[in-house]
Amino acid sequence: MREISSKRITEATAELCRQAAYLLPAEVEEALNRALKMETSELGREVLREIIKNAEIARKEKLPLCQDTGFAVVFVDLGQEVLISGGQLTEAINEGVSRGFSDLRKSIVSDPFIRANTGDNTPAVVHIEIVPGDKLKLGLLLKGGGGENASTLKMFLPGAEKEEIVRFVVEKVKEAGPRACPPVIVGVGIGGTFDHAPFLAKKALRRKVGHLNSSHHIAELEKEMLKRINETGVGPMGLGGKTSALAVHIETFPCHIASLPVAVNLECHAHRYQEAVL
Amino acid sequence: MKKLTTPLTDNMAADLKAGDRVLINGTLIVARDAAHKMGLNLDLKGQIIFYAGPAPGPGGKLVGSIGPTTASRMDPFTIPLLERGLKGMIGKGGRSREVREVLKKYKAVYFVATGGAAALLGQAVKHAEVIAYPELGPEAVLKLEVLDFPAIVAYDVHGGDVFAK
Numbered sequence: 265m266r267e268i269s270s271k272r273i274t275e276a277t278a279e280l281c282r283q284a285a286y287l288l289p290a291e292v293e294e295a296l297n298r299a300l301k302m303e304t305s306e307l308g309r310e311v312l313r314e315i316i317k318n319a320e321i322a323r324k325e326k327l328p329l330c331q332d333t334g335f336a337v338v339f340v341d342l343g344q345e346v347l348i349s350g351g352q353l354t355e356a357i358n359e360g361v362s363r364g365f366s367d368l369r370k371s372i373v374s375d376p377f378i379r380a381n382t383g384d385n386t387p388a389v390v391h392i393e394i395v396p397g398d399k400l401k402l403g404l405l406l407k408g409g410g411g412e413n414a415s416t417l418k419m420f421l422p423g424a425e426k427e428e429i430v431r432f433v434v435e436k437v438k439e440a441g442p443r444a445c446p447p448v449i450v451g452v453g454i455g456g457t458f459d460h461a462p463f464l465a466k467k468a469l470r471r472k473v474g475h476l477n478s479s480h481h482i483a484e485l486e487k488e489m490l491k492r493i494n495e496t497g498v499g500p501m502g503l504g505g506k507t508s509a510l511a512v513h514i515e516t517f518p519c520h521i522a523s524l525p526v527a528v529n530l531e532c533h534a535h536r537y538q539e540a541v542l
Numbered sequence: 543m544k545k546l547t548t549p550l551t552d553n554m555a556a557d558l559k560a561g562d563r564v565l566i567n568g569t570l571i572v573a574r575d576a577a578h579k580m581g582l583n584l585d586l587k588g589q590i591i592f593y594a595g596p597a598p599g600p601g602g603k604l605v606g607s608i609g610p611t612t613a614s615r616m617d618p619f620t621i622p623l624l625e626r627g628l629k630g631m632i633g634k635g636g637r638s639r640e641v642r643e644v645l646k647k648y649k650a651v652y653f654v655a656t657g658g659a660a661a662l663l664g665q666a667v668k669h670a671e672v673i674a675y676p677e678l679g680p681e682a683v684l685k686l687e688v689l690d691f692p693a694i695v696a697y698d699v700h701g702g703d704v705f706a707k
Contacts, residue, residue, distance in 0.1 A: 285597075307561065307694060307704070314656045314692070322661035328607040331597040331660040367606075369597035369680050381679050410612060410634075410657065441705075442635035443612045445657040501656055502635060502705060503694065534658035 266343070266398035268542050270351030273400070276540045277360025277388075280404040281336060284536040285328040285368050288319040291473045292449075292510065292535050299447060299507040308505025312447075315500070315533055330445075330534040333368040334406035336361045336388040339470060343397035357402075358386045371409070391463065399541055403470050406536035411448065411529070414440030417462055420524040426485060429454070429526055434492045436528045437509060442502025445532035447510045449473055450493065453527040456517035465529035468513035470537065477514055486512045500533075545690075549588025550629035552649045558695045560702030564653070565690040566590065570632070572684040574611055577675050578619040582683070584674055586623055590630035590653075595680040596670075597660065605670040605686065609660030610634040613652070617641050624648040632693055636705050642697050653693040654704070666691040 293316065300312045322329040338357050348356075362384035372386065373379040395401075416436055420429065433452055440448070453464025476483035489512040499505025510533065519525075546554060548568030558564070570592040573582055582591075593613050599606025613633025620631070620641050629650050634657040636642075645652060655663060666688045674683035696704045 307563075310563065310694075311656050311659075314659045314662055318656075318659035318662040321665060322607070325661065326600060327661040327664060328597040329661060330658040331595060331607045331609050331664075332611070333597055367598055367600065369595065371595075371680065383679075408658075413612075442654070442657065443614075445634070501654065503654070532658050 265345055265347040267347045267349050268400055269349050270353070270356035272542055273348070273353065273356040273402070274360040274363065276402055276542055277338065277357050277404065278364035280402060280538045280540055281361060281364025281368065281406070284404055284406045284538040285333050286322050286326050287538070288322070288329055289473065289535060289537060292533070293319055295473055295510040296533070299510065303500070303505050303507050305499050305503065305505030307503040308500040308507060311500035311503060312507065328368055329536065330408060330532070331369055332371060332408040332410070333365070333385070334371060334408045334536065336385060337405040337407050337466065338388045338390045339403035339467070340390060340392045341395045341401040341403070342392055343399045344394050345398035346400050353392070354390050357388055357390055361386050361388045401539060401541045403537065403539045405469060408532055408534070411444045411532045414444040415465070415529045417458070417525065417527040419458065420526055422519065422522060422524050424524050430485070430489055430492060432526060433489050433512070433528055434496060437493045437530065438496045438498060440530055441498055444530040445534065446498055446502060447500055447507045447533050449531040449535055450489070450509050450512040451529040451531060452489070452512060452514040453529070454514060454516045454525070455519045456525060457520070458525060460517060461525035461527035462529065464515040464517055465527040468515040469529065469531050471513045473511045473535065482514050482516060486514050548590055550590065550651070551588065555629060555649045555651050555699050558651050558698050559700070560695050560698045560704040562695040564693050564695060566693055567689055567691070568687070570686045570688055570691065572596070572608070572686060574681050575615055576678045576681040577683045578616050580675060582623060584683070587627035588629050590632060591623070591628060592686070593631065593633040596684070599664065604672070604684070605664060605667050607660035607664045608667060609663050610655045610657055613637055624650050637697065642703065645697055646699050646701060649699050651695060651699060652697040654696040655693045663691065
């Protein structure tokens with residue numbers, strides 16, 4: 265067994281919150297620059313230029329890319345040979361979020377109806393997966409409200425054609441329009457159960473933007489969806505243009521013979537995701 | 543690119559067309575969901591409301607990054623504010639047909655700013671202070687002094703709609 269102290273997990277989580285808030289991943293910036301070269305809509309180009317400039321300012325001035333620094337969603341890939349000492353894992357993560365958010369906006373309320381701010385952006389949504397090995401990987405996503413509110417799930421019949429699913433995903437991006445802050449990154453979860461498909465859709469957002477699924481037929485579906493989304497004309501911030509999405513990432517899981525769940529989790533262009541391995 | 547200085551007048555509003563890029567100077571009132579629910583009890587004559595909740599800046603600065611939130615959530619509260627003299631709103635996304643159509647009557651304009659470009663927009667904020675509902679924390683009402691705040695006219699007073707183009 266390899267020992268990792270809860271204190272290290274707290275410190276790493278706090279640092280990831282700050283990094284995620286301030287740093288746009290390089291591959292997102294590259295995708296935005298490629299989009300700017302292709303975009304022909306005048307307002308669309310202006311919005312893309314602002315988004316690229318925003319990333320530079322945020323990085324240099326250590327300012328949040330977006331004022332909505334979101335819900336902290338933490339993926340823990342926990343090696344089964346790791347022993348966590350000195351405290352409980354989820355508590356250590358929440359302590360890290362609390363510290364990491366000292367200079368960020370606190371957007372979490374304690375109860376869906378009472379809606380009193382928790383004051384430190386806790387709790388985080390934590391997904392723990394036990395994996396082989398003696399390392400602990402933290403993947404922290406700061407998820408804004410706009411993209412989440414435009415996300416959805418549909419239980420398709422098992423005989424649904426791929427085309428129906430493509431149309432469903434394209435339609436959701438179109439419906440969301442500017443609310444999800446396009447150009448979006450589209451996480452799609454296909455398969456599993458009613459609860460698992462949305463988890464897959466969120467997990468799909470962990471993938472480096474623009475990297476395709478390793479299965480050829482799923483990668484083809486990702487390309488088809490991206491092409492069709494970019495033909496909708498939604499454009500940057502819904503002001504028209506060819507750049508409505510930067511990437512579509514699909515994750516799949518085996519299905520029940522009676523089911524074909526499809527979940528769509530939209531992510532704004534301000535993609536706040538960082539990882540650390542302990 | 544047109545330069546605008548607040549307060550907005552009927553003539554200034556009439557001069558704006560959907561799709562125009564503008565740089566706003568002067569004062570913006572920051573208010574979002576909770577403050578709208580509480581009635582936004584302040585003088586709004588000629589004012590522009592910016593639908594936003596800032597993230598603080600380094601050294602305890604009140605506003606570091608600030609970008610627009612989805613404007614349509616404020617639709618149910620908007621008409622009474624226009625009746626009280628509100629002349630402009632800045633948000634992201636479309637509005638209800640009711641709000642879009644009533645802008646002509648009140649000679650008011652709806653602007654959009656780039657969502658998620660909050661560090662960039664924050665650079666235009668020269669001064670910020672809480673002027674109402676401090677208990678709402680990130681949803682408190684602020685007064686901002688802005689210099690060349692970039693926005694796009696989304697709905698003009700002539701029925702123009704940038705999203706319909």
